[in-house]
Amino acid sequence: MMKPQKSYYDAEFGQIIIEDNHWTLAQCAVLGDRRVPICVNFEHGQIGELSSLQREAIRQALTLPPDVLHITAPLVLQNYDVYRDMIGDESMPLLANPIQVWDQVTFSYIYVPPHVEYDLDIATFKLIAECDWNPEHGLEVRFRNGVADDADQIGEIGW
Template sequence: MDIPGLGPVTADTEGYGLVSAPVAVRVLGTTAPVRLDGWYEDDPGKDEWHAAVRAFLALDERARDAAAAAVFEYYRERAEAVAEEDLLPIDEPADVWAHVDLSRSVPTVLRDDEDGPVYVSIEAECAWEPEHGLQLVFRGGTEVTKAGPYDGHLT
């Protein structure tokens, strides 16, 4: 099966739906496969999935820079919960990306519920929260609606 913007996809070996070959994901600054949740195949609104994929793949480092404020807020919330001596010193939003590893992220496209919007979710490792990491969620592939611990929730 071919997905607009991704090309051929195959069954995901981890059982999460479909997965593409690695494509350029400019917002991550790398290439990565893109996973489509198992709901895609039966969803009559596939055009919404395709639009989210196109929009997300069109994002570049400017979108990553714009997301820095939300990621920094997540860092600050976590930093306030730990002892001062354990605090990782990040002084401003632009500095958070030096402490986030986006290189192994696999963007996952999914619908929140049967009638809900389509999102693109990214899981990444971050130095200030090694246990729960970072989850960035883009509604419609463009608008950051979540920057927080990876918990599988989209909002």
């Protein structure tokens, strides 16, 4: 019986290993002062098969600008405010500065989907995180061409 493959070496991105049932790059994305693992699903489940758009999405995740959290904060704050209004919760303070929203977020990983299978024509990845305001459903922030364009609870944003 063949042992399942646990690692793959990619000429561009280096080691990609199985961790918690996710293919995870040895390199991490950097968001502010936090290092975030990058997980990929290979195209058609074929180990090592990354489409050009997936490669571009990984490159974008690895080269996010140093101020990415400042740029993305208003989008995440919008999600926070919608949730705050919805539940009318006094325990959720109004945030004076959008950047404060990140104090309530714990990054899990960046997910790069199989672009061919999802019929994506733009390099896309999602930042998956836990958030204090909705611990049950968490938070996902979608990036297209390296720019965040949507933030919502996990599973609520399409590709």
